[in-house]
Amino acid sequence: MSATARKKAPNAEDIRARKGDDPLVSLTAYTTPMARLMDNHCDFVLVGDSVGMVLHGLSSTLGVTMEMMILHGQAVARGLEAAMMVIDMPFASYEESPEQAFRNAAHLMAETGAGAVKLEGGVEMADTIRFLVKRGIPVMAHIGLTPQSINTLGGYKVQGRDEQAEAVLADAHAVTEAGAFSVVLEKVPQGLADQITAGIAIPTIGIGASAGCDGQILVVDDMLGFFTAFKPKFVKRYADLGPLAEAAIAEYAAEVRARNFPAAEHVFADHAPTKGPKS
Numbered sequence: 062m063s064a065t066a067r068k069k070a071p072n073a074e075d076i077r078a079r080k081g082d083d084p085l086v087s088l089t090a091y092t093t094p095m096a097r098l099m100d101n102h103c104d105f106v107l108v109g110d111s112v113g114m115v116l117h118g119l120s121s122t123l124g125v126t127m128e129m130m131i132l133h134g135q136a137v138a139r140g141l142e143a144a145m146m147v148i149d150m151p152f153a154s155y156e157e158s159p160e161q162a163f164r165n166a167a168h169l170m171a172e173t174g175a176g177a178v179k180l181e182g183g184v185e186m187a188d189t190i191r192f193l194v195k196r197g198i199p200v201m202a203h204i205g206l207t208p209q210s211i212n213t214l215g216g217y218k219v220q221g222r223d224e225q226a227e228a229v230l231a232d233a234h235a236v237t238e239a240g241a242f243s244v245v246l247e248k249v250p251q252g253l254a255d256q257i258t259a260g261i262a263i264p265t266i267g268i269g270a271s272a273g274c275d276g277q278i279l280v281v282d283d284m285l286g287f288f289t290a291f292k293p294k295f296v297k298r299y300a301d302l303g304p305l306a307e308a309a310i311a312e313y314a315a316e317v318r319a320r321n322f323p324a325a326e327h328v329f330a331d332h333a334p335t336k337g338p339k340s
């Protein structure tokens with residue numbers, strides 16, 4: 062604990078109470094140092110299953126496991142003090158039944174200390190969300206583009222244009238009624254996102270949705286320019302650290318090959334300096 066009083070992390074009900082208030086700020090994190098950098102700037106930090114694509118080189122989130130989520134969740138927890146931690150339930154850890162969802166959500170929370178879980182799905186997951194919430198597990202819902210359904214959606218496309226809008230609206234109402242404390246709207250058209258935000262009693266967290274949402278989230282490696290395999294339109298690069306890191310690595314390689322690194326200040330003398338009286 063530092064000497065100055067530190068802000069206590071919000072819980073799920075604190076986040077719920079922020080509906081219609083100042084925008085909620087969130088990013089993903091997967092490691093302790095990155096979590097530390099955002100702890101004083103974010104209301105909540107998501108340990109996203111995007112970790113599979115961002116840090117493990119997987120081509121989708123479908124191969125992410127409970128073990129991966131637990132290890133990254135534990136790492137992130139060590140870096141957070143002021144921000145709440147939310148953790149994604151990975152593909153196939155909750156869809157089978159409410160009982161399966163409860164067992165795995167409880168395991169994720171017990172192993173990592175996360176204050177809530179997030180799971181993908183609307184109307185079809187409402188019974189599961191209700192089951193978890195009634196048994197003490199706060200749930201953040203995730204509707205619109207749900208990347209774990211990439212194989213049935215056929216691509217990372219906008220969800221809810223034209224005649225699809227009613228279905229996304231129904232999802233938003235279903236997760237609200239089921240007891241979710243907030244909902245991520247991913248790649249939903251702006252007008253629909255605003256309509257959902259105005260129409261439901263829980264905070265909407267936008268990613269490719271609308272500035273009118275109650276909060277925003279981005280994948281941290283996207284906004285820092287570390288992840289460059291693809292760039293969704295909704296990503297704004299606030300820094301371009303990937304190329305900066307590569308330039309540093311190239312400089313190191315050149316200096317090693319030229320025997321310019323290590324220099325005198327990086328190596329050790331054969332004998333300890335003598336400790337004589339100060340002159």
Ligand SMILES: Nc1nc(=O)c2c([nH]1)NC[C@@H]1CN(c3ccc(C(=O)N[C@@H](CCC(=O)O)C(=O)O)cc3)CN21
Nearest residue numbers: 111114115122208216217218280283288291292293294
């Ligand atoms: N680095 C990263 N950022 C993310 O936002 C993210 C992940 N990984 N992994 C898990 C999911 C996958 N997500 C994605 C992936 C791609 C697009 C996307 O817009 N891709 C294409 C368009 C593809 C299409 O229209 O079919 C693009 O234009 O960038 C959006 C969200 C969001 N999540």
Ligand SMILES: CC(C)C(=O)C(=O)O
Nearest residue numbers: 089109110111149245
């Ligand atoms: C993009 C956010 C919402 C997410 O689910 C993830 O990072 O896995």
Ligand SMILES: [Mg+2]
Nearest residue numbers: 109110111149
């Ligand atoms: Mg996710």
